[in-house]
Amino acid sequence: MGHEPRVWDFQQGSESMRNLLGGKGANLAEMTRLLGGSLIPPGFTITTEACVEYLREGNSMPDGLADEIDAALSRLESGPGRTFGDPSGPLLLSVRSGGRVSMPGMMDTVLNLGLNDASVHGLAQLSGNERFAWDCYRRLVQMFANVVRGVPGELLEAEIDSVKATTGLALDSELDITALKALVDRFKHLCEGAPGGAFPQDPREQLAQSIEAVFASWTGARAIEYRRINHIPDDWGTAVNIQQMVFGNLGEMSGSGVAFSRDEVTGAPEPSGDFLANAQGEDVVSGVRNTRPLSELAAWLPHAHFELMSSLRALEEHFGDMQDVEFTIENGRLYLLQTRTAKRPAQASIRFASNAVDEGLLTQAQALMTLVPSQLDALLHPQLSRPITPDEILTRGVAASPGAAAGEIVFSAHAAVAASAEGRDVILVRRHTEADDIAGFHAARGILTSTGGKASHAALVARGMGRPCVCGAAGLEVDAEARELRVSATGAVLHEGEMITLDGTAGIVTTAQIPLSEPELSLQFERILGWADEVRSLGVRANADTPEDAKRARRLGAEGIGLCRTEHMFMAADRQPLMRAVILAGDMDERHAALEDLLPLQQSDFAGLFEEMRGLPITIRLLDPPLHEFLRDPSQLELELAGSGDLSGDRADALRQELDRTIALQEANPMLGTRGVRLGLLHPEIYETQVRAICRAALSVSSQGELPHFEIMIPLVAYEDELRLSREAATAIGLEEGLRAGSDFRIGTMIELPRACVTADLIAKDADFFSFGTNDLTQTTLGFSRDDVEGTILDRYLELKVLDRSPFETLDVPGVGALITMAAERGRSTNPSLTLGICGEHGGDPESITFFHDAGLDYVSCSPFRVPVARVAAAQAALADGRH
Numbered sequence: 001m002g003h004e005p006r007v008w009d010f011q012q013g014s015e016s017m018r019n020l021l022g023g024k025g026a027n028l029a030e031m032t033r034l035l036g037g038s039l040i041p042p043g044f045t046i047t048t049e050a051c052v053e054y055l056r057e058g059n060s061m062p063d064g065l066a067d068e069i070d071a072a073l074s075r076l077e078s079g080p081g082r083t084f085g086d087p088s089g090p091l092l093l094s095v096r097s098g099g100r101v102s103m104p105g106m107m108d109t110v111l112n113l114g115l116n117d118a119s120v121h122g123l124a125q126l127s128g129n130e131r132f133a134w135d136c137y138r139r140l141v142q143m144f145a146n147v148v149r150g151v152p153g154e155l156l157e158a159e160i161d162s163v164k165a166t167t168g169l170a171l172d173s174e175l176d177i178t179a180l181k182a183l184v185d186r187f188k189h190l191c192e193g194a195p196g197g198a199f200p201q202d203p204r205e206q207l208a209q210s211i212e213a214v215f216a217s218w219t220g221a222r223a224i225e226y227r228r229i230n231h232i233p234d235d236w237g238t239a240v241n242i243q244q245m246v247f248g249n250l251g252e253m254s255g256s257g258v259a260f261s262r263d264e265v266t267g268a269p270e271p272s273g274d275f276l277a278n279a280q281g282e283d284v285v286s287g288v289r290n291t292r293p294l295s296e297l298a299a300w301l302p303h304a305h306f307e308l309m310s311s312l313r314a315l316e317e318h319f320g321d322m323q324d325v326e327f328t329i330e331n332g333r334l335y336l337l338q339t340r341t342a343k344r345p346a347q348a349s350i351r352f353a354s355n356a357v358d359e360g361l362l363t364q365a366q367a368l369m370t371l372v373p374s375q376l377d378a379l380l381h382p383q384l385s386r387p388i389t390p391d392e393i394l395t396r397g398v399a400a401s402p403g404a405a406a407g408e409i410v411f412s413a414h415a416a417v418a419a420s421a422e423g424r425d426v427i428l429v430r431r432h433t434e435a436d437d438i439a440g441f442h443a444a445r446g447i448l449t450s451t452g453g454k455a456s457h458a459a460l461v462a463r464g465m466g467r468p469c470v471c472g473a474a475g476l477e478v479d480a481e482a483r484e485l486r487v488s489a490t491g492a493v494l495h496e497g498e499m500i501t502l503d504g505t506a507g508i509v510t511t512a513q514i515p516l517s518e519p520e521l522s523l524q525f526e527r528i529l530g531w532a533d534e535v536r537s538l539g540v541r542a543n544a545d546t547p548e549d550a551k552r553a554r555r556l557g558a559e560g561i562g563l564c565r566t567e568h569m570f571m572a573a574d575r576q577p578l579m580r581a582v583i584l585a586g587d588m589d590e591r592h593a594a595l596e597d598l599l600p601l602q603q604s605d606f607a608g609l610f611e612e613m614r615g616l617p618i619t620i621r622l623l624d625p626p627l628h629e630f631l632r633d634p635s636q637l638e639l640e641l642a643g644s645g646d647l648s649g650d651r652a653d654a655l656r657q658e659l660d661r662t663i664a665l666q667e668a669n670p671m672l673g674t675r676g677v678r679l680g681l682l683h684p685e686i687y688e689t690q691v692r693a694i695c696r697a698a699l700s701v702s703s704q705g706e707l708p709h710f711e712i713m714i715p716l717v718a719y720e721d722e723l724r725l726s727r728e729a730a731t732a733i734g735l736e737e738g739l740r741a742g743s744d745f746r747i748g749t750m751i752e753l754p755r756a757c758v759t760a761d762l763i764a765k766d767a768d769f770f771s772f773g774t775n776d777l778t779q780t781t782l783g784f785s786r787d788d789v790e791g792t793i794l795d796r797y798l799e800l801k802v803l804d805r806s807p808f809e810t811l812d813v814p815g816v817g818a819l820i821t822m823a824a825e826r827g828r829s830t831n832p833s834l835t836l837g838i839c840g841e842h843g844g845d846p847e848s849i850t851f852f853h854d855a856g857l858d859y860v861s862c863s864p865f866r867v868p869v870a871r872v873a874a875a876q877a878a879l880a881d882g883r884h
Contacts, residue, residue, distance in 0.1 A: 006050040007068040009075060010043055015319075021045045022239030024098030027319075027339050034318055035311060039336050042079055043093075043243030044072040046211065048100065051237035054215045061212065069211070069242075076244060085203035087118040089126045092136070092245040095210040097217060099238045102340050103226050108147040108217045110210045111280060112140035112245060116201040132250050134180035139249075139280060141187040141199055144206065148213040149194035151187075153434060159186045171289065173249075173278050207242075214240045225438045228798060229465075231805055231847075246335045248328040249280050253301070256281040259294055259308055261316040261323040264344045264454060264463065265402055265505075267351030269359075271312050274453040281326055281337065284453075285460075290472050291453035304334040315339050320362055321370050322352050345402050345463050346378045347522075354524040364531045365879050371528070373846040373873040378403060378466035379525060380556070380865045384503055385517035392512040394487060394500070397473030398452070399507035400459035404516055405446030405468040406501040409494060411480040413440025420444070427500055429485055431478040433458040441465055446502040448509060450476045468504030476509075521556070521868070529557055529868055532875035538852065539859030540870045541617070543839060545569065547608035553864035557871055560617035560709075561609065562771065562861020563839035566690060567625045569605050579630045582686065584661045595689040602690060606697035610708040614701075617709040619771060619839070619861075620694055621750060622687050623679060624715040626670035631662045671785070676716025677749075680726055691730045695737035698745070707739075711746040713771055718755045720762040727766050742768065750839070752776035757823035764827035764834050771861070772820055774840030774848075778807050781816050808841060811848040821855050837861060846873035853877035 013021050013029030021029065025045030032040045046069065053062040077083050082091040092114040115123065115137045124133035145151040160172060163179050163186075175183070191199040200206050217223060218238045227234060248256030257275025264272060274291035276283050277300070283289055298305040308327060311334075315323045324342035328335045344352070353367040362370070384404040407425035410416045419426045420443035428444040430437065432451045441447060441461050446468040449458045453472050462469030477486040483496040494500065494511070501510050521529075541562030542553030546569075550561060578598050585591035609618055637659040641652065667673035680687035691712060698708045714726045731741040741747050748769035749756070753776070756763060760770070779786055784793070786808055797803045811817055820838075827834045837859040842848035844866030852860055853874060862870050 003064075004049070005068065006047050006053075006062070006065055007072045008045050008047065009072060010040065010045070011037070013045065019100055019236075020047050020049065020239075022048055022098035022100055022241075023102055023340055024096065024338050025239045025241050028241060028243075030318070031315070031336060031339055034314065035336070039307075039311065039334065041244040041246050041335055041337065042076055043241060044076065045098070046240040046242070048237040048239045051215045051218060051239065052235065054212070055219065055237065059212070059216060061208075066208070069207075072242070073207075076242075079244075084114050084207075085116075085119070086122070087116075088122040090114045090119040090122060090203070092123075093207065094241075094243050094245055095207070095214060096241045096243070096338075097214045097238045098241050099218075099232070100236050101230075101232060102343065103223065103230075103232070108214055109282065110140070110143045110147050110213070111282065112136045112143075113206050113210060114203040115140050116203065118201075119203075127250065129251060131177050131180065132247070134177050134184065135175070135249055136247070138175075138180045138183045138187070139282070140206075141184050141191070143282070144199060144210070145187050145191045145194065147217070148209050149191050149196050149199075151190045151194050155190060156187065159183060159190075172283070211240050211242075214238065222438050225442075228805075229438070229442050231810070233804065234801060243337070246328045246330045246337075247280070248276075248330065249278055250330055252278055253332045254278055254328075254330050255301075256284055256326075256328045257291075257294065257297070258284055258454075259312060259325045259327060260342050260344075261312040261325070262342075262352060263348065264322070264324070264342050265348060265399060267322075267344065267348030267355070269355055271309060272454065275327075281328060285326075285457060290451055290474060291456075301329060301332055304329050304332060307334045311336060317361065320356075320366060322348070343460055343463050345466060346375045347402055349375065350379070350522065350525050350528060353528055365535065368528065368531055368535070368872065368875055369879060371872055371876075373849075373869045373876065375466055376525075376869050376872060377866065379519060379521070380868065383505075383517055383519050384501070385515040388501075388503060388506070388508050388510050388512065388514065392510045394492075394509045394511055395473050395475035395489070397448075397450075397470040397476075397507050397509065398454055398459070399503075399505055400452075400454055400456070400471040401447070401462040401467060401469035402505035403446075403466070403468035404501065404503050404505075404514075405444075406499065406513065406516065407445045408497050409485060409500055410440075410444070411478070411483050411496055413437040413443075415496070416440035416443040427502060429478060429500075430458070430480070432456065433461070441467060446470075446504065448473060448476075448500070448502060450474060450478045462504075468502050470502050470504055470507050470509055473509060525868070529871050532871045533557070534875075536871065536874035536878050538849065538857065538874040538877065539837075540867055540874060541619075541837070541839075541859050541861040542864045542867055543843075543861050544609070544864060546605075547612050549864055550609050550612035553867060554612060554616070556864055556867040558616075558864065558867045559859070560619075561613055562619050562837050562843070562859060563713075564609060564618060564620045565624070566602070566621060567623050569602060576630060580632075583630055583665070584658060586657075588685070591683075591685060595685060599689050599693050602693035603697045603700070606694050607700055610697060610701040610710070614708070615706065617711060619711040619713050619748075619769075619837075621713040621715050622690050624676050626667065626673055626675045631665065632658070634659060634662050634666070637662065671779075677714050677722045677726055678716065680714065680729075681722065684729055687726065688729060688733050691733040692737060695734055695739050695745075698739070699737065707744060711748060711769060713748055713750055713769075715750045715773070716752060716776070717749045717763060718753045720759060720766065723749050723763055724766045748835070751820075751823055753780050754819055757819040757826075759826075760823035761826040761830045764829075764831040767827070767831065767834065769835035769837065770823065770827055772823070772836075772838040772840065772857075774811060774816065774820075774838055774842045775808070777819065777840070778812060778816050781819060782807060782812065810845050811842045811851055813851055817851055817855070820852075824855055824857065835859075844870050846870075846876075849873040850877040850880070854881065 010029050010032045015030040018026040084091045095110045120133050120137045124130040188199045248254045255277040256279050259273035273294035322342040323339050325339045326337040356362040357367050407427045410426045416428045425445045427446045428440045429448045447462045449471045459471050475488045485494040541560040542558035543563040544550045544553050544561050581594035717723045727747050746768035748767045750773040751770045752773035836857045839861040843860035844862030
């Protein structure tokens with residue numbers, strides 16, 4: 001054949017073939033090996049490489065693939081003794097997608113392939129249940145119309161609602177044979193009006209078109225959006241899993257469900273999940289029907305429940321992680337259709353990791369690797385500051401994803417995205433969500449649905465994204481067209497734009513405006529962070545400008561302050577006039593007088609930081625931003641002057657002088673103008689005052705104990721002499737205050753310009769440390785102004801695949817990363833004791849942290865709330881490189 005097989009039977013594959021077989025296919029193969037063929041319906045997987053080839057060839061099936069599929073199908077037919085397409089006793093198949101990583105709800109499924117106008121009668125005779133046969137046929141044509149022909153799901157559901165309304169029925173499961181036949185005809189009619197034409201009666205054609213539809217779904221809008229949000233490469237492709245059908249809709253001894261090996265919301269060591277009697281799996285995950293809790297399965301079908309619990313334990317032990325298992329019960333017999341690592345919120349991840357070590361299931365290192373560091377951020381975000389009282393409860397639903405959120409009601413993903421772009425907090429409210437809503441999930445603060453359960457699309461995606469979610473709020477009627485939310489119990493009506501609050505942990509919705517509060521780290525989280533600290537080699541500091549920030553950072557485990565931005569100390573309304581006086585001073589005497597007013601304020605600020613961070617290093621960056629940021633807008637001054645008739649002559653003259661001086665200080669490109677070290681060399685008295693305030697603060701605190709470990713950072717250095725001159729000046733001030741540079745304090749620089757990276761060996765001769773300012777280094781390396789390109793150029797670049805993510809969120813390793821590596825190597829070539837850190841936004845990004853670990857940096861510094869995330873990410877980087 002000249003190529004590797006593109007079709008693999010389940011019994012041929014293994015977990016190690018995930019990249020080739022996709023996560024679902026690899027796990028089905030592993031389940032077959034582990035649990036045997038009796039629990040796993042047989043089937044085969046078409047590889048991800050076949051998908052990539054299909055897309056590369058312009059959506060054309062690769063040569064020879066059809067023959068491989070036919071051969072696998074023949075092997076599959078030999079098992080049950082039924083033939084695909086046999087009108088008297090057809091073998092029916094499911095077609096499901098399966099990427100390398102789980103993308104829940106993002107891609108497509110078609111069930112009951114093989115039925116047509118003739119074989120539906122054969123299935124009725126074979127099963128002895130005519131309603132079952134027509135229900136299967138209805139589902140096939142419905143899914144085929146949606147997935148393969150592109151008929152919107154809303155149109156198909158509207159047809160079902162219409163038939164139910166006509167017959168006075170409430171549930172899909174109550175539809176009789178006549179109604180089901182009518183729906184088949186209606187769905188066929190919708191197919192005929194869609195691109196691709198009529199529903200095919202040839203089962204082989206059904207299969208071929210469904211496979212192509214799954215391949216093509218990899219490039220669908222919702223899959224692209226999900227990959228963008230979750231940083232999944234576009235060139236991976238999806239596998240296709242073909243599996244023999246088993247039927248949960250065969251009667252009252254049949255059903256389908258989703259089971260989690262542990263509680264997927266809390267992580268408690270008790271299995272949980274949802275199921276529906278007389279239903280197929282799509283009924284459970286779609287959220288269109290309210291489900292029953294897994295605990296009720298024990299009373300309904302105890303043998304199937306026992307077998308399912310045993311399987312969950314075996315799978316969790318084998319895969320070493322919480323499992324999410326889809327199952328079907330056909331006439332009392334259990335079948336498992338897939339397993340995957342369970343998507344769960346941060347609370348559940350922490351509890352599982354801690355419990356798994358106590359149970360001997362995992363080592364501490366293995367438990368750490370089950371965590372998703374970026375997800376842990378959700379533990380550090382607001383919760384309700386008090387419980388919702390009974391009289392405040394609007395309605396209850398399923399507690400689908402924990403945490404609290406408040407915002408304006410919106411009824412569409414589009415509205416959520418638009419509102420988020422305007423800076424408004426919103427709650428996405430839907431009857432049930434669909435895969436196309438993914439952008440709305442990302443934009444919303446929380447999700448509310450009136451139908452569905454813990455395994456619904458809304459719940460699954462919300463947990464994966466860390467969004468609070470309440471599902472199955474049956475007491476609410478969602479009218480998206482009218483943009484109204486009606487409360488059944490009271491008749492109250494809420495409109496789009498009104499505020500609601502969700503408690504996703506308790507499953508409660510309220511209109512009460514309850515303040516949100518900061519959470520505390522749980523004992524289990526503290527324990528796991530302790531494990532992380534034992535293995536990581538990368539230090540973790542915090543960016544903090546106030547004693548409050550410093551206190552929070554230390555509480556969250558920061559090992560010091562990696563960046564104190566002194567300009568933030570001047571931004572308060574009562575401080576800006578003082579700094580403005582420094583800048584606008586007409587002569588040196590005026591400037592020194594203004595600086596004397598600022599010195600005790602700065603000294604007090606620094607003393608507060610030193611008090612909070614006793615015993616830990618504190619890196620203080622001298623003034624950096626452009627001077628115009630402290631000045632008033634010239635147009636505002638002109639307006640004041642224009643209306644200055646009522647002002648005294650002295651006041652008018654002062655305004656005119658301020659305007660003239662402000663205009664004189666305007667720069668065409670202030671971000672690359674008079675800022676950083678340039679400001680310190682042009683106006684040395686400013687940096688001298690700051691250094692004096694730092695030294696005096698340190699001495700005042702040391703009178704009560706040890707001298708603080710402080711470092712003075714000179715920003716925006718490009719030339720080695722800039723740092724040399726600045727160091728000499730700071731050293732002289734330190735000596736005047738009784739402190740010596742190098743022993744009592746250290747002096748270093750922020751590396752944020754490409755020239756500084758290239759000449760790092762020269763700059764390092766006068767530096768005790770480098771701290772990479774990756775925000776500006778990214779801007780100056782790429783030539784991007786962050787404020788200008790985000791939301792405009794970046795969006796288009798992401799759409800065109802020029803970039804796969806924003807370089808301001810995750811480090812641009814080939815460009816900016818190469819400069820950091822160069823600077824680290826060259827700096828240490830002339831100064832082996834040089835300390836290397838990073839204090840840009842990337843210091844809290846887990847993927848970037850892996851790079852910083854590999855590059856040999858000593859520490860990262862990030863916002864206080866991201867310190868725990870960085871601690872775990874640094875530990876995972878150490879474990880992944882194999883040197884621990």
